[in-house]
Amino acid sequence: MLHRLGLVAVLAFACGGHAHADSPGxxxxxxxxAIPAPQDVAFPGVINLEIDxxxxxxxxxxxxxxIPVSGPGRITLLYPEWLPGNHAPRGxxxxxxGLVIKANGQRLAWTRDVVDVFAFHVDVPAGVKALDLEFQFVSAVESAQGRVVVTQEMMNLQWNSMVLYPAGYYARQIPVDLSVKLPDGWQFGTALETTSTTGADSTFKTSSLEAVVDSPMFAGRHFLKLDLTPNIQGPGNVSLNIVADRAALLPIKAEHIAAHREMVSQSLKLFGSRHYERYNFLLALTDQMGGIGLEHQQSSENGTVPGYFSEWDNYADGRDLLPHEFTHSWNGKFRRPADLWTPNFNVPMRNSLLWVYxxxxxxxxxxxxxxSGLITKQQALESIAVQAALYDVRVGRAWKNLQDTTNDSITASRRPLPWRSWQRSEDYYSEGQLIWLDTDMLIRELSGGKKSLDDFAKAFFGINDGSTxxxxxxxxDVVKALNGVQRHDWATFLRARLDDTGEPTPLDGVARGGYKLVYTDTPSDFFKASEANRKNTDLTYSLGMTVARDGKLSAVQWDGPAFQKGLTIGAQIVAVNGTAYDADRLKDAIKSAQKSTDPIxxxxxxxxxxFSESFEYRGGLRYPRLVRExxxxxxxDQILAAR
Ligand SMILES: [Zn+2]
Structure with missing residues (x-):
């Protein structure tokens, strides 16, 4: 105590030339x-929104x-910031x-809030019934500026990027009349109900701002709409709306359509309910428009590779995209974490339950x-092996618990990370997946095979059939629903897996499932295809790095052999054992070093x-697989089998 006081006195003397006892700084x-908080009251009037x-x-x-106004005075307009499904303020x-606001033909000045830069204040004079706004959404023209949403062949219109709305109301209380002008000859898919289409112009049924923002549009020059529920017309219908970079990508084999139909059918069997009037998958086959996988209650935005259908066998690793986004209609949109649900798009969301969502x-x-047959059982097992191995070596689990990773979407904002294995990165997705595998297996074991996580899905997500x-x-509520299926101390079970650091990887699910994670010197087909799609050589489990085609390191495993040599992302391998770099030569060198005393x-x-580095690494090539116990x-096998 005395020592600290002494230090303060010295600092005051040293830095306090201008200090005065009566001026504390x-x-x-x-x-x-404050900006008016959202209220659950009807907005007087209808917003008219015209998009060109x-x-x-x-x-x-x-x-x-x-935007209708009810009288003179200050009004605050908001640009959506917290976007559902983004788990972060990404507006x-x-x-x-180019924002210009007029009333009765006269231009009104606007000022941006100095604290909340998504808010604009306008003083409305007397005699004004509505504000007339004009502005542009200047979408990214190259990916460094953000996701490219418009190409010569297709576009992804997200209305939250093109609307200002009045503060003070719940988004579900603000009615919106939307009309859209598209390029000539383009077609579109959206969950919004079309009231008229004349040439390039379409108008939509009046819907709440909440529903409009939750119903984006994919439009394109090359468009195909497939019915995924030919037996359900009217309420409950599900369709697949495809836009593509080229018309040649659109012929789709009957067996691939059948697998997508089966995916819908298996989902309905799982949940035993639906929470959409009609569901529209929006799917882009493109390497021009930016990638996306974004859920909505009655639709989803899905961006995938041009060869999704035409090179079916190469893309097993991306085939869970549509069932993932469809599942969100139940898990995430219909059942929503209480701290994540917000009344409008400018109230911060809290992510604590994303490991469920x-x-x-x-x-x-x-x-x-x-x-559903979108992937084979073998591909599913190989995919689980990849996830299990990833967390087997995710050393960041030693300092950062899984619960804390639910903040990553805000803190890292999906920017590339220098040390992903140490920093962790939204691990509530895939480590969360392992925890639910574990939960499913434990329910099966405890109930003697009578119950499973399918029963939880029905009980938790299947309520209120038909309600949106x-x-x-x-x-x-999660714990209670689990106990309703199978009694167990689920709160302790889940909290240990969410809150503890430095625990072993959650691989109990794999073990209870009758399998074991092992490493072999050849990759599984799934692993190989995934390497090809990512255009890298994945040596995470041997030298602790992944290498891009040009020899540049694209990831370095914290504490692994490459890390120990001081290597980082961006370093480029020029030569291996005296010969120019090539992925196969590097793999051959790793194999030879296993039976030799020479370094790599x-x-x-x-x-x-x-610079040059010598690796005394003798572990050989290592790739994850599951083997039967x-x-x-x-x-x-039972879990993965069709219902
Ligand atoms: Zn998701």
Whole structure:
């Protein structure tokens, strides 16, 4: 205590040349007055929103909007910031440009809130019935500026990027009349109900702002709509709306359509209910438009590779995308974490239950892909091996618990990370998937095979069949529903897996499923295909790095052999054992070193610096696989089998 006082006195003497006893230093100014909080009251009037999306060359979306006002005074307009499904404040406010606000033909000044930069204040004079807005959404023209949403062949219109709405109301209380002008000859898919289409212009049935934002559009020059429920017309119908870079990508084999139909059928069997009037999958086959997988209650935005259908056998690793996003109609949209649900798009969301929202969806996405034949049982097992191995070496689990990773979507904002294995990265998805696998297996074991996580899915997500009104839940509700299926101390079980650090990888599910994670010197077909799709050589489990085609390291495993040599992402392998780099030569060198006393010698480059490193690594090539353990029933096989 005395020592600390002495230090303060010395500092005051040293830095306090201008200090006065009566001036303690700067004090904060009060914050500006708060923006009106959303209220659950009817908005007086209907917002008219007109979108012109015809400027394909410049990728500029022009917006005209009319917002009714109830009298003179200050009104605050909000640009959506917290976007459902993004788990983070991702509204692209920097792309709102050219904002002009008029009333009765006179231009009104606007000012942006100095604290909340997504809020605009306008003083409305007397005699004004509506504000007339004009602005542009200047969408990214290259990926460095954000996700490209407009190409010459297709576009992804997300209305939250092209609307301002009044503060003070729940989003479900604000009616919106939307109309859209598309390029000539384009067709579109959306969950919104079309009231008229005349040439390039379409108008939609009046819907709440909440429903409009939850119903984006894929439009394109090359378009195909497939019915996934030919036996269900009217309410309950599910369709697949496909846009593609080229018309040649659109002929789709009957067996592939059948697998997608089966995916819908298996999902309905699993949940025993639906929470959509009609469901529209929006699917883009493209390497031009930016990738996406975004859930909505009655639709989903899915971006995938051009060869999704035409090179079917190569893309098993992306085949859980549609079942994942479809599952979200139940898990995430209909049943929504209570702290995540917000009344409008400018109230912060809290992510504490994303390990249910995303973790269990990740689980069902894979299971439904296997049950429907989108992937084979073998591919599903190989996929589980990949996830299990990933967490087997995710050393960041030593300091950061799984619960804390639910903040990653906000803290890292999906930017590339230098040390992913140490920093962790939204692990509530795939480590969450392992925890639900574990839960499913434990329910099966404890109930003697009578119950499973399927029963939880029906009990938790299957309620209120036909209702689209979200029902929120808490951690305790999850525990209660699990206990309703099979009694166990689920709260302790889950909290240990969420809150403890430094625990072994959650592989009990694999073991109870009758399998064991092992490493072999050849990759599984799934692993190989995944390497090809990622355009890298994945040596995570041997030298602790992944290498891009040009020899540049694209990931380095914390504490692994490459890390120990001081290597980082960006370093480039120039030569291996005296010969120019090539992935096969590197793999051959790893294999030879296993039976030799010679090191693997690499010449590397990082920037302008060239250097050489010798690896005394003798572990050979290592790739994850699941192998059958005969003493336990093959419960994994049961889970993956069609219902
Ligand atoms: Zn998801």
């Amino acid at each position: 700067p004090q904060p100014l009060p914050m500006p007055s 999306a015809t400027d394909l060359d410049r990728r500029i979306i022009n917006v005209r909007e009319s 692209q406010i920097e792309k709102l440009a 995303e973790g269990q969806t990740q689980y069902w996405g894979l299971v439904l892909a296997a049950r 009104l979200p029902v929120t839940y808490t951690f305790d 010698v690499m010449i590397l480059r990082n920037g302008d610096r060239f 005969d003493k336990t029933p093959a419960r994994l």
